[in-house]
Amino acid sequence: MHKRLILQLVVSTMTVAGLLLASSIRGPVLAESAHPAVDAKKLIEEAKTAGLAPLPAVQAPADATAEARITLGRRLFYENRVSQDGNVSCGHCHQADLAASDGLPKAIGVFGKVNPRNAPSIFNAGLQFKQHWRGDRESLEDQAEKSLTGAASFGNPDFAAVKAKLVEIPGYKEAFAKGFPGDPDPISSKNWGLAVAAFERTLLTPSRYDAFLAGDAKALSPAEQAGLHKFIEVGCASCHDGPGLGGGSFQKFGVVEDYWKETGAVAPDKGRADVTKNDADLYVFKVAQLRNVAKTAPYFHDGSVAELPRAVRIMGKVQLGKDLSDKDVSEIVAFLGSLTGPVPANYLPLTPFPDAPAAK
Ligand code: HEC
Ligand code: HEC
Structure with missing residues (x-):
């Protein structure tokens, strides 16, 4: 009796080992079992409770004027000829294949001048409460x-x-007049801002993550779901919330530890303190949006960190005082990858208006 039980145990252990072996041959089964099944329905609830939300739908233009304004904004966005050296447009630093960022630590403008900060993605930017890393721009128009x-x-x-x-x-006189009918002086700075911002508001990038939040449990892989759970559990979502997973508040970069000790930044940016002249804003920045973050390296306001896993690890350390394990980091990175959406179809230059014919 006793012996039989032991035998049975041995046999069943062997069976388990055999199953494991078989599943390791089949590969994906073992890979999935590395991420304990999360209940997708529960996870969606958890995400909503943590303040995460899907992107809103893009509003169709209300009328022909609104449409003309968006088209004008799209044209202006790619217009090099308005820059001092004739080579720089908005699209120069916000490139389609890099989710509207530019791949450089710090952006380069006219005559090769280096911008003090990194160019963020502008997709979904209209959802943010302020613009720029330090929030020194009130709106897309500004x-x-x-x-x-x-x-x-x-x-x-x-x-x-x-x-x-x-x-x-x-072409521009007519295009501005169409976008701003009744305006006696349509080519104005204000209207430039309105047209470009109207175009930018069309640039939303819903992804598989939105499908998941809408109830499609299969839209995210088990690893991505485990990463979403981790993202909430360790506290990332306490700052990175809302439809953009960020863009809704200011926070100190380096809550627990000076950020430059981890990023290696040589001349730390004082953040909002330089804007408000208030010491309480020292090293305070806007919480970065994380939509398309897998495509917007290098990271942080100074582009000091080249790789996403390292950026995630640093966030855990300096914002939350947590040393994330390799598994935590890789799951969170897998989740962040699910925030990449397709490039909006209208994020492409229109055929430019021709140059003025040379004077005879
Ligand atoms: C020389 C490169 C360059 C050009 C040209 C440029 N940008 Fe940017 N853009 C940047 C940089 C760098 C930042 C971050 C600036 C900061 O935070 O101090 C930025 C930030 C932004 C933001 C804020 C995004 C966020 O998440 O805070 C928006 C929106 C934006 N740019 C739109 C535009 C538009 C529209 C144009 C054309 C009118 C334009 N950019 C031209 C480099 C550029
Ligand atoms: C206390 C608030 C807070 C918490 C918690 C937090 N972050 Fe951040 N996060 C920020 C701020 C602020 C920035 C902008 C930093 C800067 O200015 O460079 C940022 C930037 C980032 C960036 C860089 C984005 C880019 O485009 O360069 C990533 C990635 C990121 N956070 C991921 C995470 C992850 C993952 C967690 C959880 C482990 C987390 N964050 C926790 C506030 C926070």
Whole structure:
């Protein structure tokens, strides 16, 4: 009796070993079992409770004027001729194949001037409560207008210099008039901002993650689901929440430990303190959005970290005081990969208006 039980145990252990062996040959079964099955329904609830949310749908243009404005904004977005050296447009630093970022630690504007900070993705940017790493731009409109005179972006002295170029290019007078009917002076800085921002608001990038939140349990792989669970469990979502997984608040970068000790940044950026002149804002930045983050390396406001796993590990350490395990990091990175959505179809340049015919 006793012996039989032991024998049975041995046999069943062997069976388990055999099954394991078989499943390791089949591969995926073992890979999946490395991520304990998470109940997808529970996980969706958990995500919602943590303040995570799907992207809203893109609003169709309300009328022909709204449509003309978006088309104008799209054209202006790719217009090099308004920059001081004729080579820089918004699209220069916000490239389609890099989810509207530029792959550089710090962006390079007119005459090769280096911008003080990294170019973030502009997809889904309209959902943010402020623009720029330090939140020093109130809205997409404000951001687009001020870009034109930025020393390390377009380099223009004022909007008059931009307007002088726009009126020379056949097509813009009509295009601005169509986008702003009834405006006696349609080619204005304000309307530049309105048109470019109207275009940017169409640039939402829903992904498999949105399908998952909408109830499609199979939209995320087991590893990605485990990563989403980890992301919430360790506390990432306490800052990276909302539809953009960020973009909704300011937080100190380096809650637990100075960020530059981990990122290796040589001349630490003081963040919002330089904007508000308030010491309480020292090293405070906008919580970065994480949509398409797998495509927007290098990371952080100074582009100091080249790889996503390292950026995740640093976040765990300096924001939460946690040493994430390799498994935690790889699951979170797998989850972050599910936030990559297709490039919006209209994020492509239109055929530019031709140059003005040379004076005879
Ligand atoms: C020379 C490269 C360059 C050009 C040209 C450029 N940008 Fe940017 N963009 C950046 C950088 C760098 C930042 C971050 C600046 C900061 O936070 O200080 C940024 C930030 C932004 C943001 C804020 C995103 C966020 O998450 O906070 C938006 C929106 C944006 N740019 C749109 C535009 C538009 C529209 C244009 C054209 C009018 C433009 N950019 C031209 C480099 C550029
Ligand atoms: C206390 C708030 C807070 C917490 C918690 C937090 N973050 Fe962040 N996160 C930020 C801020 C602020 C930034 C912007 C840092 C900067 O200015 O470079 C950021 C940036 C990032 C970036 C870089 C994005 C980019 O485009 O360069 C990644 C990736 C990231 N966080 C992931 C995570 C992950 C994963 C966790 C959990 C392990 C986490 N964060 C926890 C506030 C937080």
